[in-house]
Amino acid sequence: MSTPRVYIACLSSYNNGDLHGDWINLDGSEEISRRISLILDSSQTPEAEEYAIHDHEYCGSIYEYSGIDELKQIAKAYQAAQSEGIEWADLVAYCEYQSEDLSPEAVTSYQERFAGSACSLQEWCESFLEESSQFDECSDTLRRYFNIEAYARDMEINDVFTIDRPGETLVFWHQ
DSSP states (O other): OOOOEEEEEEHHHHHTTOOOEEEEEOSSSSOHHHHHHHHHHTOSSTTOOOEEEEEEESOOSOOTTOOHHHHHHHHHHHHHHHHHTOOHHHHHHHHHHHTOOSSHHHHHHHHHHEEEEESSHHHHHHHHHHHTTTTTTSOHHHHTTOOHHHHHHHHHHHTEEEEEETTEEEEEEOO
16 A cells, blocks of 8 residues: 655754654654654754655655645545545545645545546446436447547547556546
8 A cells, every 4th residue: 555654854964964864654643743853853963953855655746845734734635535445546646637735625626526437448438428328319320430439539638537557547527
């Protein structure tokens, strides 16, 4: 399972040629402010006060100087995604596509826009057309001439976007 985490580095130590820091999980199991304080307090460099994020996993678009509030938002989003049964890597990909921050609101947005999944967008489009009764009045002869590949391409251009994972395509409505 993909869990968000960041590597917090003590800047004072870093500036003195010492690599001092530790990984913090952003899954709600740790109090972020306290963990950062512990990392800085354990530095060999006196008066260590500043930190930077030198690495991260599954945190979307965070930066070296992202603040504690942003890290807390990611932890809240992770907890919300877990409680809703949303795969974290899927939410991260969704937010990156939408240029949206990882937050509890992103979980709601993900759920509202989720249109379903299938092995491919073409397969999803076929199911969508069947379920929405758009083929009901077409004869089988006429239906054979329908170009599902072109329809799927047009849907992706105008109406939906996809996130691919092994063996499955997740489909979302555009805003």
